Amino acid sequence: MKTLGIFRHAKSDWNDARLRDFDRPLNTRGRKGAAIMGKHIRDHAVGWKRILASPAVRVTQTIELAGEAAGETPPITWDRRIYLANSATLMDVLREQEGDPPSIILIGHNPGLEDLIFDLVPDDGTSPLRDIVEEKFPTAAYAVLELDIDSWADIDEGCGRLAHLVRPRDLDPALGPSAVD
Template structure:
């Protein structure tokens, strides 16, 4: 069995219109969300053998703040292909992981991460967590999927179970949806 963690970067700052998308930092709300979610992920009873992440500034800050809150120093493999990747690209990247780690935490962006969940977890009406993701996979959200495969190269659409979903607002109500 393999376990895949999916962590979307925390809320980014759109105020600097001159900044390239890749260079956008986290906003104040994102700073708090990254720390809370990073601590939550680190407290899970799982060791992430491999962490792969987009090198975009907002992802790097999300991981850094989460690690600081958890007082850990994770080894991250930065992979530019994760930046704004489609689900198909993310699946290809997972299939090619050498050494076949049992657990992988992927940190990146929507819509690719959300679509990855949709592609891997069957839409058979039996998983209320998938229904929540269909409503929205918000910034800083974390999902844990279990896959009955021996190697990552066996990864196929519809082959995962979504067993955990945590949104920032689940841990701190102030991190819930912003008023319209």
């Protein structure tokens, strides 16, 4: 079995229309969300061995703030392919992992991360957490999937079970959808 964490970047700032999408930083709520989620990820105690991440500014800031709040950051592999990737590309990135670590946390963007969950976790009516993701996988959401594989090279559709899901609003209602920066 392998464990896959999926962590969407925190809320980004749209105020500077001159910035490329890749260069958008986190806004105030995003910085708070990244920190609270970093503490939760630490307390959830999976023991992540590797981070695979998009190099977009909002992702790098999410990792920095979450790592500071958690007091630790596993080794990071930055991969430009993760930036706005679809599910198939994300699976390809995971299949290429050397050393076969038992746990990897993937940090990036929607809709690719959400679609990856849908592709890995069967829609068989037995996962109430999957139903929540179908509503929305919001910024700074964190999911943990248990994959019925021995090697990352074997990852494929339907091999997972969604074991854990937390959104920032689950930890602090002020970080919910009606919050204002």
